[in-house]
Amino acid sequence: MKINLPSLLFLSVLIFEGCGPDYPASLKIATAANVQYAMKALTADFAQRTGIRTEVIVGSSGKLTAQILQGAPYDIFISADMKYPAELFKNDKTLTEPVVYARGKLVLWTLDQDISLNLDSISSKKIAHLAIANPTTAPYGKAAVATLKYYAKYELVKPKIVSGESISQTNQFVLSGAAQLGFTAKSVVLAPALKDKGKWIEIDPLSYDPIQQGMVILKKQNPNAVEAKKFYNYVLSSQGRAILDAFGYETDTLK
Known part of the structure; x- marks a missing residue:
């Protein structure tokens, strides 16, 4: 599947400007800094397919984890490794066990x-x-x-x-x-x-040790559980993986 990245990024602008009050509340996606460019393409394609808006919060995996442990209201955590998602799972901050979405x-x-x-x-x-x-x-x-x-x-x-x-x-x-x-x-x-x-x-x-990048759905007071699960499944789908592959990640060996 060939992905036209510039078109997806342009599309993201149109989608975010065009979303009105009839759409579900936007998902808050805490995203490791290395994924921020791929995330623009992922969220644009996801919004086109579902109409669900997203808000991307970018930072280091460690800093985002600290924020989540302190109660930051994020829906999904896209990490640069498995260590930090595992820490959140251990501390009962997630609805799912960590899964590797890319290397x-x-x-x-x-x-x-x-x-x-x-x-x-x-x-x-x-x-x-x-x-x-x-x-x-x-x-x-x-x-x-x-x-x-x-x-x-x-x-x-x-x-x-x-x-x-x-x-x-x-x-x-x-x-x-x-x-x-x-x-x-x-x-x-x-x-x-x-x-x-x-x-x-x-x-x-x-x-260097393999950079296994992990994802979890987070617990929060007012969860967007249905929308979060849709995005989680989308990232792991063939459509999501095609975009990640286009940004140089490895997904073909993942289950």
Whole structure:
């Protein structure tokens, strides 16, 4: 199934502007930062199919989990790993057990065309700053640190590391030129708004633990349970997976 991403993103604007009071209350979807671009396409296609509006709240998986534990009224949590959804399930904050909806991929990204892009270039004197997401709260940051340690680069480049709260802030470091290189999600560099900016290489997945990205339906005081279940099923459907595949996620090996 071929997905026209720019058309879906344009469609999302039309849908959100055109939704009136006859539609169900919008779903609040807490979304890990690496998924934000794919989520625009997913929610646009979902709204076209169902008429259900959505509100997307973006942040690091760890920060969103903390908000949910403190009572944030989200309907669904789309995480960058399985650890945080499992924590919410353990604390009786979910209506469903965590399920893997996609596997993420790590890339090294730069906007500087003069940089020879490989893992050896990270330790070059030409590189003053290397951006990664906070490995404590952001799974892609954890994967970046694991990769650096796998290739025995971590201690060499540790003084160069600038840490963003989430992948979103890490991306801004690269886009602004504050960091010459950055580890980010493959879904970011394939997003329509960024796919022509700079260059990137995919990191060998053997250098970091698989990024199993998890999803749960959350408990809340005034739940949109029916609508939430529809979106949950949609993400796991062939239509949802086709969009995730287009953003570089791996879904074909999932049950």
